[in-house]
Amino acid sequence: MTRPPVPAFAARPVVSVAVIVGLVLTALSGRYGYHRDELYFMAAGRHLAWGYIDQPPLTPLLARLSTTVFGDTVMGLRVLSTISCVITVIVVALIAREFGSDRRGQLLAAVCAAVSGFVVGVGHLVSTATYDLLAWMLIGLFAVKLLRTGDGRWWLALGLTAGIALENKYLVVLPIAALLISLLAVGPRDVLRSWWLPAGIAVAGLVALPNVIWQFQHDWPQLTVAGGISEDDGTENRIMFIPLQLLQLSPFLVPIWIAGFRRLWRMPWARSVALAYPLLCVVVLAVGGKSYYALPLLLVLVAAGCEPALGWIDRHRTAAFVGFVLTALTSALFTLPVLPASAVDFVIPVNKEQGEQIGWPTLTTAVAAAWERIPPEQRSTATIFAGNYGEAGALLRYGPSHGLPPAYSGHMSFADWGIPPDTNTGPVLLVEMERTPSFEDHFRDCSQVGTIDNIVSNDEDGTVIVQCAGTAEPWSTLWPKLRRYY
Incomplete structure (x- = not known):
């Protein structure tokens, strides 16, 4: 099967958008205070191990590294989180490039990621979701490269990234499983007939092995934690799943990711990427997981939808500009510490994590x-x-x-x-x-x-x-x- 080439990477405008995001996050990172999870990660970082009761070791390790290098302060703790968010914005643009987006489409993808409430929200804090998002986007990028080129060596990059992600959170198995099922269902299946696939699985297993051994030695406590969370929050998570899928990135981005889904479904080599998102949603709903578990794949659809969205934007430039500005403002209002601490009750009903920093x-x-x-x-x-x-x-x-x-x-x-x-x-x-x-x-x-x-x-x-x-x-x-x- 002949795969299409890709345009040149629009490095200067994309990196400029990502740097602006980094500067905004840095300027705001010292406001309010530590989130309860950040206090826990800092404590865990003082007891470095290959695993913990409720998580693998990567986020506590990065919390320890960030405070050691950049200072034992709120701002120092969040430096690596900010850098992770900056890279995430760039990766979203690179995914758009893989789908054939030119300079303008890549820039639009970077802007969409930059104004997304979920992206900047997890970028502001240190959390497992922060590094999970970057890992998922890299997996998405490597998966699209694999499908576009048919080069099985990308399975190694996928395996390495998945292994590192498993040292942060086990959720990474969900999008990979959704993608594999989609490949079996709608193809292209030729990428599965490669010795690079088991090699990638071996790399992932080798990197993840230390935490797996730790969990085995401690009777798999993380499964106990996951079961309790699902039992406590599962019903609420299922009820709020669809509304939050629409809101957490931004309602303004909904037409773009719908356009991305339709576009990928019409591309035989990328159809499995489109199918992976609804499959992942079904799995998350079945287990009662949180809505944000599926959002990284939604960002892949956003990246795919930027090229067709450009035509509408060209015809409605004023409306598009107003929409992006409003999206950026509302995302900042509900996910970043822009309000006085005494006024945070206004946003807690939408994003309780704001209040957890005070x-x-x-x-x-x-x-x-x-x-x-x-x-x-x-x-x-x-x-x-x-x-x-x-x-x-x-x-x-x-x-x-x-x-x-x-x-x-x-x-x-x-x-x-x-x-x-x-x-x-x-x-x-x-x-x-x-x-x-x-x-x-x-x-x-x-x-x-x-x-x-x-x-x-x-x-x-x-x-x-x-x-x-x-x-x-x-x-x-x-x-x-x-x-x-x-």
């Missing part, structure tokens, strides 16, 4: 005030126990400046990073999002001594601080009962 110093100050009320002679045997990894991470980050001892938690991998000694028989300060009698039954004589009052209505607003006289049994006996996987 209030951690306040929480630590409240815990420190409660700690100061414990008689000095009892503090050497007292314990601070946080109910979730965000609280524990905040106390680890901000607690030393208040003279607080290390906090413990049974949530996720914090349960493996330290157990209070049995000699800690004194008072226990519990940090709970809400009072839970079944949880407090593990302790003696508990009473509320504080409440967190944040300036925004985030998850920690109203969190309570409870002081107990001690534990109902030794910490070593109690600890397995306090472990939480979700």
